[in-house]
Every structure is written in C-alpha cells, then in structure tokens.
Amino acid sequence: MVAIPSVLITGASTGIGAAYAERFARRGHDLVLVARDKARLEALGARLRQENGVAIDIIQADLTQPAELATVETRLRDDARIGILVNNAGTAIGGSFIEQATDDVGRLVALNTTALLRLASAIAPRLAKSGEGAIVNIGSVVGLAPEFGMTVYGATKAFVLFLSQGLSLELAPKGVYVQAVLPATTRTEIWEHVGADVNTLSNVMEVADLVDAALVGFDRRELVTIPPLPDAGQWDALQAARQAMLPNFGNAHPAERYRTAA
Numbered sequence: 001m002v003a004i005p006s007v008l009i010t011g012a013s014t015g016i017g018a019a020y021a022e023r024f025a026r027r028g029h030d031l032v033l034v035a036r037d038k039a040r041l042e043a044l045g046a047r048l049r050q051e052n053g054v055a056i057d058i059i060q061a062d063l064t065q066p067a068e069l070a071t072v073e074t075r076l077r078d079d080a081r082i083g084i085l086v087n088n089a090g091t092a093i094g095g096s097f098i099e100q101a102t103d104d105v106g107r108l109v110a111l112n113t114t115a116l117l118r119l120a121s122a123i124a125p126r127l128a129k130s131g132e133g134a135i136v137n138i139g140s141v142v143g144l145a146p147e148f149g150m151t152v153y154g155a156t157k158a159f160v161l162f163l164s165q166g167l168s169l170e171l172a173p174k175g176v177y178v179q180a181v182l183p184a185t186t187r188t189e190i191w192e193h194v195g196a197d198v199n200t201l202s203n204v205m206e207v208a209d210l211v212d213a214a215l216v217g218f219d220r221r222e223l224v225t226i227p228p229l230p231d232a233g234q235w236d237a238l239q240a241a242r243q244a245m246l247p248n249f250g251n252a253h254p255a256e257r258y259r260t261a262a
C-alpha cells in the first residue's frame with residue numbers, strides 16, 4: 001500500500017493555513033504545522049489528532065528569521081515522509097508605499113517571498129528525485145492588480161505566481177505538481193494587520209469555502225486556482241495574450257517606434 005504523504009503547512013496557526021490543516025487531516029494525512037504562535041498550533045494539533053487520528057508535529061518558527069527558517073528547510077530536506085508543502089504563511093501591511101517603513105516592507109518581502117522560495121527550494125530536489133509530491137503556493141489576486149493599491153504586497157504575490165508557473169514548467173515533467181492559489185478577500189486575521197475591519201468589506205469569502213475550492217483545484221491538478229473568478233476563460237485569455245507576445249521578444253533590433261530619426 002502506498003503511504004499517504006505528510007503535509008507541511010506554514011502559517012497553520014489560524015486562517016487559511018489552519019483550514020488547510022483541517023482538510024488534510026480529514027483526508028488522513030499526518031501534518032507538520034509551522035507558525036510563531038506555539039499555543040495556537042498545539043491547540044489545533046491536539047484537536048486534529050483527536051478528531052482524525054493523524055500524527056501532528058509542530059515547529060514554532062518565525063520565518064523571517066534565517067535561523068528559524070533554516071530549521072523548517074532542514075525538515076523539508078530530510079523528512080522523506082513529507083510529500084506536500086503548503087507555502088501559506090504570509091502577511092500584509094497597510095498604508096501607501098511612502099507611508100510604509102523600509103524595515104516593514106523588508107519583513108513583508110522576507111516572509112511572503114524569501115521564506116516561500118527557500119522552503120520550495122529545500123523540498124523540490126527531494127520530490128523531483130522521488131518523482132512525486134506537490135508544492136502549493138498561496139498567492140493573491142492582488143498580484144495581478146497594481147490598481148488595488150497594495151504595491152509591495154501585490155509585488156510579493158506576483159513573485160509567488162511567476163515562481164509557481166516557472167516551477168511547474170520545471171517540475172511537472174519530473175512528477176511534481178505545483179499549484180498557485182490566488183484568493184481574493186477572505187475572512188481571516190490578515191485584515192487586522194492591514195488595519196481594516198473585515199466586517200466593513202464587501203464580497204468577503206469564508207475561509208472554509210476558499211480552501212475547499214482550492215482543494216478542488218488541487219485534486220484536478222490545476223496549475224493556477226482562482227476561487228473567486230467566475231469565468232476561467234478570462235485567465236486562459238490572459239495567458240494566451242502573454243504567450244502570443246513571446247515570439248516577438250526575440251528581435252535583434254529595437255521596434256520601429258523606438259528608432260531615432262537620424
């Protein structure tokens with residue numbers, strides 16, 4: 001019988017990560033839960049163990065701290081039972097670019113991009129060698145929309161999307177599935193970190209609905225899952241428009257509109 005892989009989930013103490021933990025535990029997966037708040041991780045872990053009879057390990061780590069991040073990287077490299085990484089930990093900060101402190105945007109980038117990248121890098125070679133496994137990266141529709149006015153947060157999420165698409169091209173032929181999940185406004189504590197009351201927002205998705213939809217995409221081995229988008233054809237059209245440009249990047253001379261008169 002093939003063993004059910006363990007799942008390592010970052011940002012599992014609350015919100016989207018905690019909902020992933022619930023769902024994967026229900027499916028019978030053992031879990032490794034990562035976040036800073038140990039008490040919350042332990043409470044969730046105890047409940048999921050009791051309800052589902054799965055094994056649950058906890059790693060308390062601040063993923064913006066290189067030494068603590070390294071502990072999680074080592075676990076992903078060495079623990080052959082872990083076959084699925086859910087790269088979910090992330091945060092957002094409020095304010096415009098000129099209002100945001102340089103150290104704060106630095107920490108945002110460290111968590112939303114550097115940590116996510118390093119964890120994917122830690123597990124990918126082992127998964128590729130075994131010819132199976134999955135990496136789920138949580139992006140955001142904000143990564144497609146500079147118009148939403150969350151420039152640095154959106155830039156980190158654009159990174160997550162690009163990285164996921166590129167990794168999928170590299171790893172799918174080796175049997176490793178990479179999924180980018182792009183939620184829109186979802187009812188979690190992240191809104192407290194941006195200084196917004198989620199109850200004043202419209203069109204807020206419930207976290208359980210978001211994760212259930214993301215898992216439909218996961219089970220279909222969809223590359224990019226955008227739960228709130230009604231017409232998947234719009235995403236396909238964006239990709240087709242982008243791909244149509246690619247042959248036109250290979251020109252040795254500047255385009256006509258950039259040529260100087262002299």
Ligand SMILES: NC(=O)C1=CN([C@@H]2O[C@H](COP(=O)(O)OP(=O)(O)OC[C@H]3O[C@@H](n4cnc5c(N)ncnc54)[C@H](OP(=O)(O)O)[C@@H]3O)[C@@H](O)[C@H]2O)C=CC1
Pocket residue numbers: 010011012013014015016017034035036037038040061062063064088089090091092111138139140141182183184185186187188189190191
């Ligand atoms: N909610 C929304 O509207 C949307 C969310 N997303 C994305 O979903 C993902 C999950 O967010 P969401 O559940 O909403 O947010 P929450 O704030 O509810 O949860 C964030 C999780 O990340 C953990 N975390 C935060 N900072 C660190 C850190 N430095 N080191 C380790 N863990 C950390 C938190 O745990 P702890 O504090 O214990 O460390 C918590 O478990 C994020 O990547 C977010 O960008 C995308 C689009 C929409």
Ligand SMILES: CC(=O)[C@H](N)C(=O)O
Pocket residue numbers: 092139140141142150183184185186190191194
């Ligand atoms: C704070 C946000 O903007 C939210 N996490 C999102 O990505 O939509």
